[in-house]
Amino acid sequence: MLDAVRPALIIARREVRDQFRDWRIIFPIIGLTLVFPFIMNWTAQQMLGFTREYGATIVADRLVPFLLMVVGFFPISVSLVIALESFVGEKERGSIEPLLNTPLKDWQLYLGKLLSSTVPPLVSSYLGMIVYLAGLMIRRITIPEGGMLVQIVVLTTVQAVMMVAGAVAVSLQATSVRSANLLSSFIIIPTAFLIQWEALVMFWGNQNLLWWVIVAVVILTFLLVRVGVAHFQREELLGRDIDVLKLPWIWGVFRRNFTGHARSVGDWYRQVLLRSLPRLTLPVLLSAGLALAGIWAGINLVDRFIVPTSSSTPEKFRESLMQLFGADSINQWSLARMIFFQNIRALLIGMLLGVCSFGVLGVLPLFTTMGLAGALGRAMVIKGLSLGTILSSLLPHGVLEIPAVILATAAVLQLGAVLLTPTPGQTIGEAWVAALAEWSRVMVGIVIPLLILAALVEALLTPHIALFFLQ
Amino acid sequence: MRGFPDGESMxxxxxxxxxFDDFLAVDRISLFVPSGKVxxxxxxxxxxxTTTVRMLTSxxxxxxGSARVxxxxxxxxxxxxxASVGVLTEHHGLYGRMNTEEYLQFFGSLYxxxxxxSMQRAVPLLERFDLQVARKKRLSEFSKGMRQKLALVRALLHDPPVLLLDEPTSAMDPESARSVRDAIVQLRKQGRTVLLCTHNLAEAEELADLVAIIHGGRILIQETPEKVKEILLGAPEFEVKLARPLDAWPSGLPAGVTLRESDGDRARFYIESPAQTNPHFLRWMLxxxxxxxSFQxxxxxLEQAFLELVKERESGEVYA
Incomplete structure (x- = not known):
């Protein structure tokens, strides 16, 4: 194992040595390690004095750990710059190719650069935090408790790795530092949002929630590192760039994968769509599991919180819908149309969320829909309705809608998985466009027809069946 | 250095x-370079x-298609x-903040x-390329030629049996270029196999055992330089200079000799199979x-042949 890691360490050592010969990196790191924490100490003291003057002691107490997070975060922001320079700078100067010609494995080169980009800023960050904490103690300000300190150190560490892993993903698509800097907004903006959320949670004082945030960031970081390992390949490193979006080529790949050279609609269903479905087996199973988890979560929520169940009768449900859409009377065809478009909108949002999160957030529409169904069912049970009545209000359209949403979610998971796994013989862009074509194929060929039918059944048939059972 | 039996393709x-996406960069090319040949x-x-070289270096x-190196x-x-190939890339980008020794030790450690x-191997190479005085010099201070030579030293450091050199003498002064060409000749003598990409046709003619001309991603011809010239430019041409001008050349030239042009005391002939035909032709003139x-x-x-081929290729003719 050590022998396998040794080349990565050789790469990391050279790069770290190179960084420490560049004053443009050294000066900010020294400043952020030795000067910035004292400024934060002074700020903390001033803010504590100010807030205590007005009796806002809670704000003051929570400001201290927040400033610790800021002290930790500033040096690791340098890691982004170092990583972009390390990956794209080498590409731009042409010094990457001699490295690629050595017997180094792709993952060794990746690990070496990941280490060299994260370790120096992290060391600086830890030192900065120590200096800040020491300053607090000297000024006799209470330092945050141990659990909070651990959380901040873990968050800082994971965020450094996350930014570098994100920089690698960006670097794979850029051939110049300039284009990488432009693309780095895709890392900086989400990270800025994340920091704001973390600050919010910190000021809220909910330490348990902060652990969940840490778990989420760890998962995201793991996925980003996985993307890096999967796509940090010699082929991707040389000549891949998206300076020019080749729309005709993208359209060509999409069309080829969507139509699969089928001669007719029937041929397309038989030869293209149905044959590609087995590829979705694992994502479908995952989605089905998530659907069950959603139902369980919905039931659980109703058990834990009091939910008004007065709208469980068909009449109340109708009234609620009338209020919701502002109509005096419900036109069943309009209702069907509204249900259909609502479902499509939810799935499109799920797809967009999935694209931004390697498929992970793409499960939200399925999870929340099934959660609502579970909650509704449980509320009906509490109201004293029979199982037959409950199923009569959910199943007629559910048997069409649920498989459709599971399939659409599976296709989104597949879309995310493409980014996490290299496809032999295909570039990341080509594989992703092909996966998008697969998602579109499933949507057009199965999901949309099923959702149209489900909406019609839900608007025209389900209320009658439910009424029959209710009476 | 590990070698292959003579004649076996390395x-x-x-x-x-x-x-690449929708661009055909290299189209079904086949290459065979025997051991110890350039x-x-x-x-x-x-x-x-460059795409071909990058595929050959994995x-x-x-x-x-397939390839073995x-x-x-x-x-x-x-x-x-x-591990078996030494590569000099088109962009040899060095690490400007390192010095020569650090740079070579770094690459040595990767092998x-x-x-x-690394230094034991590097010192003779540095001496051969006149870089020994720059052992402690930062690479950012190197001239273009020095960078090129250092990149070549790096390519040779792990003693590879195969060398893939992309424009090895570009940006070099004549003296340095000569030392690199001499080094390539020396490497061939040591049994190493070299694939050399160059625009310098005089250099190609001097060094090549075999020439492959690539155009539009396809190999148009792959032969010895002499054979390439013969295929592309026709039978060899000879010039005869006489003591006195002639009004017209006598008829009845030997078989295989074709008069191309004559002008007073000079005439040019295409001669097929000169080794066989020239003695007959000389006897006939006597x-x-x-x-x-004089008769020469x-x-x-090779430049003429290359330009001829590219011109013919663009007009649609392809050589096997």
């Missing part, structure tokens, strides 16, 4: 193809030379291929050499009482 590419890959910019994965498959045994082993002052082959360059 570089074998069969139907090698590379497609093959020069000639082609215009964008012809597919950096790019072929879209189809030093006996290893470029797809299945990529690391072994890279499993200790710092001491029999005709022609007072011959008209030099023809």
């Amino acid at each position: 570089i074998v590419a069969e139907e090698l193809t590379k497609i 093959m020069v890959l000639l082609g215009k910019n964008g012809a597919g030379k 950096i790019l994965r072929p879209s189809s 030093a006996g290893f498959d470029v797809v299945k045994q990529a690391e072994k291929v890279r 499993g050499l200790s710092a001491r082993e 029999e005709q009482h022609l007072e011959v002052i 082959e008209v030099p023809r360059s």
Whole structure:
């Protein structure tokens, strides 16, 4: 194992040595390690004095750990710059190719650069935090408790790795530092949002929630590192760039994968769509599991919180819908149309969320829909309705809608998985466009027809069946 | 250095193809470079030379076809291929903040050499390329030629049996370029196999045992330089200079001799199979009482052949 890691360490050592010969990196790191924490100490003291003057002691107490997070975060922001320079700078100067010609494995080169980009800023960050904490103690300000300190150190560490892993993903698509800097907004903006959320949670004082945030960031970081390992390949490193979006080529790949050279609609269903479905087996199973988890979560929520169940009768449900859409009377065809478009909108949002999160957030529409169904069912049970009545209000359209949403979610998971796994013989862009074509194929060929039918059944048939059972 | 038996191909590419998205960069090329030979890959910019070299060094994965370098498959045994090949890339970008020794030790360590082993191997190479005085010099202070030479030292450091050199003498002064060409000749004598990409046709002519001309991603011809010239420029041309001008050349030239042009005391002939035909032709001239002052082959360059081929290729004719 050590022998396998040794080349990565050789790469990391050279790069770290190179960084420490560049004053443009050294000066900010020294400043952020030795000067910035004292400024934060002074700020903390001033803010504590100010807030205590007005009796806002809670704000003051929570400001201290927040400033610790800021002290930790500033040096690791340098890691982004170092990583972009390390990956794209080498590409731009042409010094990457001699490295690629050595017997180094792709993952060794990746690990070496990941280490060299994260370790120096992290060391600086830890030192900065120590200096800040020491300053607090000297000024006799209470330092945050141990659990909070651990959380901040873990968050800082994971965020450094996350930014570098994100920089690698960006670097794979850029051939110049300039284009990488432009693309780095895709890392900086989400990270800025994340920091704001973390600050919010910190000021809220909910330490348990902060652990969940840490778990989420760890998962995201793991996925980003996985993307890096999967796509940090010699082929991707040389000549891949998206300076020019080749729309005709993208359209060509999409069309080829969507139509699969089928001669007719029937041929397309038989030869293209149905044959590609087995590829979705694992994502479908995952989605089905998530659907069950959603139902369980919905039931659980109703058990834990009091939910008004007065709208469980068909009449109340109708009234609620009338209020919701502002109509005096419900036109069943309009209702069907509204249900259909609502479902499509939810799935499109799920797809967009999935694209931004390697498929992970793409499960939200399925999870929340099934959660609502579970909650509704449980509320009906509490109201004293029979199982037959409950199923009569959910199943007629559910048997069409649920498989459709599971399939659409599976296709989104597949879309995310493409980014996490290299496809032999295909570039990341080509594989992703092909996966998008697969998602579109499933949507057009199965999901949309099923959702149209489900909406019609839900608007025209389900209320009658439910009424029959209710009476 | 590990060698192959004489004549056995150290570089074998069969139907090698590379497609980038919708661009066909290399189209079913086949190359065979025997052990201890220098093959020069000639082609215009964008012809597919660099892509070919990158596939042979296992950096790019072929879209189809196969290749073996030093006996290893470029797809299945990529690391072994890279360990057996010394590559001088078009962009040899050095690390400006390192000095020569640090740089060579770094690359040596990636090939499993200790710092001491790296320097033991590097010193004679640095001396050969007049870089020994720059051992402690930062690479950012190197001239273009010095960078090129250092990149060549780096390519030779792990003693590879196969060398893939992309424009090794570009940006060099004449003296440095000469030392690199001499080094290539020396490497061939040591039994190493070299694939050389160059635009310098005089250099190609001087060094090549074999020439492959690539155009539009396809190999148009792959032969010895002499054979290339013969195929592309026709039979060798000879010039005869006489003591006195003639009004007209006597008729009845020997078989295989064709008069190309004559102008007073000079005439040029195409002669097929000169080794067999020239003695007959000389005897014939003596029999005709022609007072011959000189009889010599008209030099023809690879450049002429290359330009001829590219011109013909663009007009649609393809050589096997």
